[in-house]
Amino acid sequence: MNIVFNKKAGANPLLAVQSLTKGASLLWHEKLRKYVLIPIAVNLILFSSMLYLGYLYVGVLIAKFIPDWLLWLDWLIYPLFFISFFVAGFFTFTLIANLIAAPFYGGLAAKTQHILNDQSGDIQEQPIFKVLGSELKRIAYLVSRAIPIVIISIIPGVNLIAPVLWGLFGAWGMSMEYFAYTLENEGALFPEQRQLLKTVRIGSLSFGGMVLFALMIPVVNIVIPPIAVISATIYRNKLAG
Numbered sequence: 001m002n003i004v005f006n007k008k009a010g011a012n013p014l015l016a017v018q019s020l021t022k023g024a025s026l027l028w029h030e031k032l033r034k035y036v037l038i039p040i041a042v043n044l045i046l047f048s049s050m051l052y053l054g055y056l057y058v059g060v061l062i063a064k065f066i067p068d069w070l071l072w073l074d075w076l077i078y079p080l081f082f083i084s085f086f087v088a089g090f091f092t093f094t095l096i097a098n099l100i101a102a103p104f105y106g107g108l109a110a111k112t113q114h115i116l117n118d119q120s121g122d123i124q125e126q127p128i129f130k131v132l133g134s135e136l137k138r139i140a141y142l143v144s145r146a147i148p149i150v151i152i153s154i155i156p157g158v159n160l161i162a163p164v165l166w167g168l169f170g171a172w173g174m175s176m177e178y179f180a181y182t183l184e185n186e187g188a189l190f191p192e193q194r195q196l197l198k199t200v201r202i203g204s205l206s207f208g209g210m211v212l213f214a215l216m217i218p219v220v221n222i223v224i225p226p227i228a229v230i231s232a233t234i235y236r237n238k239l240a241g
Helices: 014-026 033-065 068-116 128-153 158-185 190-199 201-215 220-238
Strands: none
Touching (some): 014 201, 033 068, 033 220, 068 158, 068 201, 068 220, 158 190, 158 201, 158 220
């Protein structure tokens, strides 16, 4: 299937806001409930673990990577390191959570499309091995792009730009993650998904950036992944060429 995104619509960040707002309102829709309960339970366990590990170790890691000659800038470096570690941490834990919940998210995107189109009946879900295989390819792509930023993050002085890099990378990664499910249901594989999102880069980064920010808010981040799947499906409809 030849999928085309409307570039003009994709240049409007407000569409991302509208899609996320509508997605949140549909989270507990009776037809979607069975697709969100297990992912929410997975997110509760993983994000709670992330917060606990962050509480125990982030301060130690920050102190370890600040050399003595930069201590006079600790008022600036501590917040920057804190942001970098938490963006990287929540990004990593989100990928793990999505890998576990991927079989549910494909069905969630398909059922959301039914609701948007006012359709009834059974949905056609992608085979579980195809879904997991696509998720692994996406994770491999994102990890390969994250390695250079990790290296920058531990180089004294240069690492001051790491929070900006992590923010941009995280926004792009979250957009790729959550658009994937609805696009896979249309037959678009990973390479095509990536090219489609590049054609609406402003919209992709706006959507992914808001999702990434919400993922760093305790309690809220437990329900954000399924909301993001629903919202990406809504947004994809708004971007129809």
